[in-house]
Structure formats: C-alpha cells, structure tokens
Amino acid sequence: MARLPTYQKNIACLESLWDADIENRLSVRPILKLASMMNNVKFTYLTCNTREEMKHNLEKLKSLKGYGILYLAFHGKPGVILLDESSVDLETLAAFMGKGFANWVVHFGSCSTIDVERYRIRNFINATGVSMVLGYKKDVDWIESTVTDLLLLDWLQSYKSMKSLWNRFRQRYRELVALTGLMAFHR
Numbered sequence: 001m002a003r004l005p006t007y008q009k010n011i012a013c014l015e016s017l018w019d020a021d022i023e024n025r026l027s028v029r030p031i032l033k034l035a036s037m038m039n040n041v042k043f044t045y046l047t048c049n050t051r052e053e054m055k056h057n058l059e060k061l062k063s064l065k066g067y068g069i070l071y072l073a074f075h076g077k078p079g080v081i082l083l084d085e086s087s088v089d090l091e092t093l094a095a096f097m098g099k100g101f102a103n104w105v106v107h108f109g110s111c112s113t114i115d116v117e118r119y120r121i122r123n124f125i126n127a128t129g130v131s132m133v134l135g136y137k138k139d140v141d142w143i144e145s146t147v148t149d150l151l152l153l154d155w156l157q158s159y160k161s162m163k164s165l166w167n168r169f170r171q172r173y174r175e176l177v178a179l180t181g182l183m184a185f186h187r
Helices: 029-039 051-062 090-097 118-128 142-158 162-172 174-180
Strands: 010-015 043-047 067-073 075-077 080-082 087-089 105-109 132-136 182-186
Touching: 010 029, 010 051, 029 043, 029 142, 043 051, 051 090, 067 142, 087 090, 090 118, 105 142, 118 132, 118 182, 132 162, 142 162, 142 174, 162 174, 162 182, 174 182
Parallel strands: 010 043, 010 067, 067 105, 105 132
Antiparallel strands: 075 080, 080 087, 132 182
C-alpha cells in the first residue's frame, strides 16, 4: 500500500504490569519503538501501576508538545482500566485528564473497557475534548490486540480525519476488527 501523506502524531503511552512475572515482563514498548521508527515520530512511555501514578503521569503528559495519541495499555473490564493495585473508571480518568488532551486520540489497549453504554463514551469525549476514542469491546488475546494496536498506531499517522481513518481501517481489517471487538467513537 502506498503511504498516504503524514499527519505526525507523537505517541504517549501508559502501561501497567500484565502479570506477576517482573523478570520476563510483557510490554508494548517494542511496538512503540517500531511505530516510532516506521513513522519518524517520538514516543513517551511511562509505567503506571497505581491511581496516584496515573494521575501524576497524566499531568506530566499534558505538557508535551507535538503529541496527539494517548495509548493506554492495561488490563480492563467494562468501563474500567485495571492497574496493578487498583482501578480507574472512565469518569475518574476523564477527571484526571481534564481538557489537557483536547484533540488527541485515546486508544484503550485493554479488554472490554469501552463495553459500556454509549453515553459514557460520549461523556468521556465531551469531558476531555479528545477527537477520537478507540478500544476493545470484548476480552482480547494479547498478541491479537497488540498487532491491532501496532496497525492503529501506524494508520493514525496518515490521517487527519479520524472518521475517514476508522472507515478505511474497519474496511481493510474487517476480520481483525470483528475478532477483537475494536470500536471507534469520534467527536
């Protein structure tokens, strides 16, 4: 596929522990490196295992210039991000973010977090001013979701219109979207 014009969006990622094995730790960091190298964008990666850490790290990320993607790599359940020692629901996350991420794309790389009533996603978008929310509506396999995350991080660099991005991505990767339950909501 010929590359489309670039609309570079640097990537900010927060990630929690995936399991108790801290010596052989799974991480999305390698896909961030690959997406960064493929698209000549920067990425910032912070670990986040407590509510206090999440709030603190989001405050730090708000000051970044040239960033446009917030990638949240966590375990999840409907309406909630699961941290190592606690959890954060969509409404609390929106309060932590405030309008500091206005016009960014937020991708929930977590199982089922966006499997909620649509008004909760709309409220999240309105409270934060983000341009698009992406995420999985069901429990997903780690490898399948990570592959999907890499594709999204790549495709997000080639589109200004998030509606066009989603329409084309959904068409091209129809089976992967169905398999993972990937959904998108735009402002």
